[in-house]
Each structure stands twice: as structure tokens, then as C-alpha cells.
Amino acid sequence: MTFTRATKHEKKMRWLDDNEAMLEAKYPGMWVAISDEGLAGVGATSQEAIAQAKAKGTTDVLVAGVKAVEYQGIYLIR
């Protein structure tokens, strides 16, 4: 079977994986906008995070909420 590697947004996802602990320590419960280069915006809402990224000229962002303190360091049943 032949597969095509889905590389679109792979950099953003990898940056998120690599920096999740930092985000949880610095921005618990906040929203972040992530570009291929890394953190592009932070805000109390996703709209604020996106707006901050746009102000820097970055529009291709992945929006993510950072886990709140009470949900960090525990196993989650989803």
C-alpha cells in the first residue's frame, strides 16, 4: 500500500509537541496561535491570539487552547 505523507501543518504540530510543557507553564488556560516558525500570538481568547498573530503579519496559524493548571500532569480519559 502506498501512502502520501501529510506534511501540511506538520511543523506547527511538531512545535506544539516540543513546546507543550513550556506553554502549560507560561500560559495555562490561555489560547495560542502557532505558525510554522513557532508562537505567533497569545490571548485570553482564540480571537485575541489570532489577532496578535495577524498584527505580526502571520495569518497561517493553528489555534490551540493550553491546558489549565488543574488538568496538567494527570492522565486524561477522553
Added chain:
Amino acid sequence: MPPKLDAEFTYQTNPRIPLRLAARSGQASVLVYAFIDTGADRSLFDLRILYDLNATEGPIDRGSFGGAGGGRLDVDFYDVELSLLDRRELGVSLPIAFAVGVERSVGNLIGLDVLEHFDFALSHRDRLGYLGRR
């Protein structure tokens, strides 16, 4: 018929993928990520994301979710278009549940209501996933 698994994706810890969400009633879209959760009957996303979609219509239905913790979560269903891996060929339109505070707790979830439209496989040992559509 054998599964069609065209797109391969990688992950590090949990199987989560980028996807694009757009409201049928709006023109905006937003790129988010969600965990693939084959134990979830329905998909669930943070209500905050809906505000980014400029949806002009209200919820089409309301309901409740229950989980292993025993609690209930009230949700609103909205008509939404999802494109898994931000790929048009992996797109689907259906009512999706939104609730407050999902991102800051369990995270967005892709449940069986979305997965039933696709072929899906996972090699968790190798942290590789596969998606496709016949």
C-alpha cells in the same frame, strides 16, 4: 473492499491531527487540532472556536455528553464543515457538538461520528496514523 489509506501522518504522544473547521453559515475558517478518539460516540470542540467561524445561525440541536468521570456536559450542535489534515478530500459536513472549556481540559475530540466517513488506521507503536476515503 480494502480500506483506502492515502494520507499518512505522524504524532508524538497522542494521536492528534490538524483540521480545518468552517461553519456552513459563515465564510471564515479556523485551523485547530483534535485528538482522534475512537471511544467517543460524537466529536466535541471548544465553543470558543465557533466564535472564530463567524457563524450566523444558532445551534441546530442541544444535548448532553457523559464520560468516565460520571459528569454531564451540556453541548450545542452546529452545522460545521471539517477537513481532516486540512485536506479537501478529507472533508465532511455534519452537526458537531461544541461546549465551553473543552480546550483547557480534555481537548478537542474527533469521535466516531466523523471517523465513520473515512478509513482510519493507527500504528501507535510507530506513532503513525493513516486516513483516507473511498
